[in-house]
Structure formats: structure tokens, C-alpha cells
Amino acid sequence: NMDALPHLDRIPLERALQRLPVKLFAIRVYAAIHEYETHKDLPSFEQMAKHQVPILILMSRRDAIAKFVPRLHRTSNVNIIDVTNMGEKDGFREHLYHMVKPEKATEIIAHFIDQVEERRKKTIQSS
Numbered sequence: 001n002m003d004a005l006p007h008l009d010r011i012p013l014e015r016a017l018q019r020l021p022v023k024l025f026a027i028r029v030y031a032a033i034h035e036y037e038t039h040k041d042l043p044s045f046e047q048m049a050k051h052q053v054p055i056l057i058l059m060s061r062r063d064a065i066a067k068f069v070p071r072l073h074r075t076s077n078v079n080i081i082d083v084t085n086m087g088e089k090d091g092f093r094e095h096l097y098h099m100v101k102p103e104k105a106t107e108i109i110a111h112f113i114d115q116v117e118e119r120r121k122k123t124i125q126s127s
Contacts (some may be wrong), residue, residue, distance in 0.1 A: 049075035056103065056112045058097055060084045065095040079115075081108060 048055055055078045059068045062084050073080060083104075088094045098105040 049077050052077050054116045055079065056081070056109065057085045058108065060094050060097065062086070062088065062091070063095050066093045068091070079112060083108075 046127045055073075057073060058079060059080055060066075060083055061068070083097050085094060085097075093100045100118075
């Protein structure tokens with residue numbers, strides 16, 4: 001029941017329902033629930049941490065679509081950058097930060113890659 005959802009969560013769902021055929025929306029919801037079930041008990045990205053694969057997460061505290069679960073990201077290989085735009089009223093735009101602000105997202109990603117490469121070079125030199 002849509003009335004049971006908080007208002008912020010309801011807005012993207014109402015917009016999605018207006019644009020998508022109901023069957024397609026149901027399939028996407030089912031897939032999201034299935035993904036949640038497979039990840040909900042994981043303490044973190046253990047295999048990524050084990051192999052020290054660097055992970056960059058652009059998170060927003062106001063993103064009603066992609067809820068950020070901090071306990072999944074408590075490993076040394078995860079870098080989290082808060083890109084919350086408190087002035088943004090459109091939840092979908094907040095969710096799609098990388099598309100709405102491609103220059104800034106590209107700058108953040110390029111900086112992350114530069115940092116990872118620099119650490120890798122230092123590790124190789126010290127070996």
C-alpha cells in the first residue's frame with residue numbers, strides 16, 4: 001500500500017508507476033528484493049577487501065531510491081564520498097548524480113583513480 005510508505009520514498013515510486021508498465025515495474029521490484037536478500041547478511045564486500053580492490057561510492061543522504069547501508073562498506077578498500085545536494089528537490093536527479101553532474105562526477109572518479117594509482121606505485125616501489 002503506497003500510503004504505508006514515507007512521503008520521500010513514495011515520490012520515485014509514483015513517478016516510476018506512471019512511466020512503466022505495471023508488469024515491468026513488478027519485475028524490477030522483485031529483482032531489487034531478491035538482490036537485497038542476497039546481500040542483507042553480508043558483513044561487507046569481503047572478497048573485494050581480501051584482494052584490496054579499491055571501491056568508490058558516491059552516496060547521498062537524500063537519495064530515496066538507493067538507500068545507503070554503511071555496514072556493508074566498513075572495509076579499508078572502500079572510499080565513500082558524500083555528494084548530497086541539500087538544495088535538490090527531485091529525488092531522481094539526486095539518485096542520478098553522475099548523469100546530472102557528469103563533469104563533477106568525472107572529476108571525482110578521476111581523482112579517485114589517481115589516488116589508487118599513486119598508492120599502487122608506492123607499494124611497488126617499497127617492495
